[in-house]
Amino acid sequence: MDQQLNLLPSGFFSLSTNYEILAVNHTLLQLLEYEKEQLIGQTIHTILSKSTSKFFQLMFYPLMTSKQKVDEMYLELKSKKGHDIPILIYATSDKNKVITCVIVPITKRNEYEDQLLEAKKVAEERLIEVNKVNHQLKTALRNLEEKQEELLKVNSQISKYKMETQKELQLAKNIQETSLTEKIDNNHIQIESYYNASSELSGDIYGFYQINEHQYGVILLDVMGHGISSSLITMSLGTLFQRLISKGVPTDLLMKELDEHLHGLFYNNEEAWHYCTAIYLFIDTNKQTIEYVNAGHPPGLYHGSNDAQKELFASSPPIGSFEGMYYQTNTFNFVKGSRILLYTDGVSESHRRVSLNEMLKKHISIPIDDFKQHLLAAIQTDNNQEGPHDDQCFIIIDLK
Template sequence: METNLNHIPGGYLTLSPNFKILSVNQTLLRFIHYDTEQLIGQSIRSILSKSAQAFFQFAFYPLIIQNKRVDEMFLELISHTGEEIPVLMYATKENGIITCMFVPNKKRNEYENQLLEAKRIAEERLVEKEKSNADLKKVLLNLEEKQNEIVKMGKENDKYKTDTQRELKLAKKIQETTLTEAINNKDLQIESYYRASNELSGDIYGFYQINKDQYGIILLDVMGHGISSSLITMSLVTLFQQLISKGLPSEQIMKALDDKMHSLFENEEDAWHYCTAIYIFIDIKKQTIEYINAGHPPAIYLDSKGGQRELKTQGPPIGTFKDNQFRNSVFSYTKGARILLYTDGVSEPLEQDRLSLLLKQHVSTPLHVFKEKLLKTLQDEGNDYDKSDDQCFILIDLK
């Protein structure tokens, strides 16, 4: 760290392409009460709040990839003592290195002080009003009327809640009928797992045998959870079923899904959503794997000898930028290889390194047995994880 950067008024750090901390100045260390050796080599996620971690992946990442800079992004850092520190972040990317500046967001504290002062004034005025018996009677009468209205609304809400739960259960059954069943033949085996955080999920997947030699596998994660995200998945599932089953090129499939996302919100910017996606095309005869990763957590490929490679993202998520060009990657596979695809509801509680290690440790374990092992690990080691995210993964054995 250059001396002239160590004591500038704002926090400063640099990140590697995989978001590991390379350097950090003294100003930022004072903000968050860390020592240099505690942060160097760590993921930036270790000093971000839970909400900031999600925002970092789905907002910061596509912006820094596409624009190579981010201006005035609000985040919350977590200090070594657990304190949340609101900051404005500015970032640039050059030669693969990401440089970040953090400025404390004092405005937020000012607004909180203003709210406290407004509350104090309101309480003083309430005391003054209570001195007047006439005014007090009016307040009590009005309060009683409001209470009666609340009771009435409560009954209506209970009925609405019951009706809504019934409708959600039906919608969940409909959503689950779109999920494809396991495949097991002489060429490959595919197993999957799907758990919605609410009644409905923003995760969706499908795997299809296009012909005797070719298969298409897709996994999508729509931003957010619940009804809005699930409606988007239902609008996409019919489209990708048709496109994949026809054996269309991977770039054409992803472009069609991207166009669909943009068309859904063309005149509704306030309702805008996007989704991460990964599509894998397997040719058994040629023994090749072709894939496109649009902002999705990297799938893990494990060959029969234990060698691994990550099917990393090649661009921003679907629905972020119009006229986005999708690029595919192709490599040859060896028989006996295994692939793990997953959403962030799986990688968040376990971390990607843990998933890679599990895959490697069970390279010879039958696929259905490994699936149960992965589920048990998620349950045992993810107990402290916020279960507000959908969870989904796909396992593929290439025989």
């Protein structure tokens, strides 16, 4: 490139018919912070801002095609570091259709114009403020006392409401925890549980009941979300499943009743809609069989005394998801000395260092109380490291 063009105070570059950069002078390279080798052969869009790239196609291309000339078109170039640089571009096309372009940066002019406009705006605003200041000051002083008095009243009401709410939440928590069933321990079965809410109230609930001499029902549910709304739903479902399980209602019908109840709570109210994952086990210690339904819940874990493991995977969507659902029942035989672990996702999310399957296998021979303490210790370790993320609940069943 000619030395005079290379050191021209304005930017200079040329383009092919495909708008690839053929040459670029030193002034433009400095402005864009590129090396020459980084631009030669690249398309013009490499140095155009995103908005300018579209405008270039809509305006620059047609003008060059029809008139072979562009005068004083406003564009924005993009430097290597991503800075937008406003410029005016002048371009012509020779007989070989090589497009020669000269650009003039207008950054300073834009800055001066912006400063003038801003100064004018500030001056006008201050003039208006001066005219209003006396009136505003009197009004402000008069309102200040009124607002202070209102604020004291509001703070008092908030404090009272907060105390009353805490009392109500504590009472609701006590009621929710009281409704949970106590452990079972006899010659056929032993059931232990753990329950920990992430806030005052929980969306987890469980129940296990002896239906007759040899039959037991065990259920664990996790309602979407936390807090008051979820806890009210769990208590409503808890009352229903306690009645159904105690009557020995068949496994699939029990889940269907819970599903219909949940749909009924939110009939024609999509904004309040909640769903609930659930797993229910119907255990017959005489026949040594287990019927179960898993509705979108984390898989229950079965470990036999012969070291055989089985995961009780979900075969149906969560209850409350779709109306008219059929809940598939699965049945398998168990051997005496087996252990089952049911849990909510708050437990599986917290227990990352060792899988629950491995922990169940490792401690299958220890008493159920000791296994519960091992599991609690692992959960507490993860909670201390990362903090609890969800309600945590699990049930351990030993089949004697």
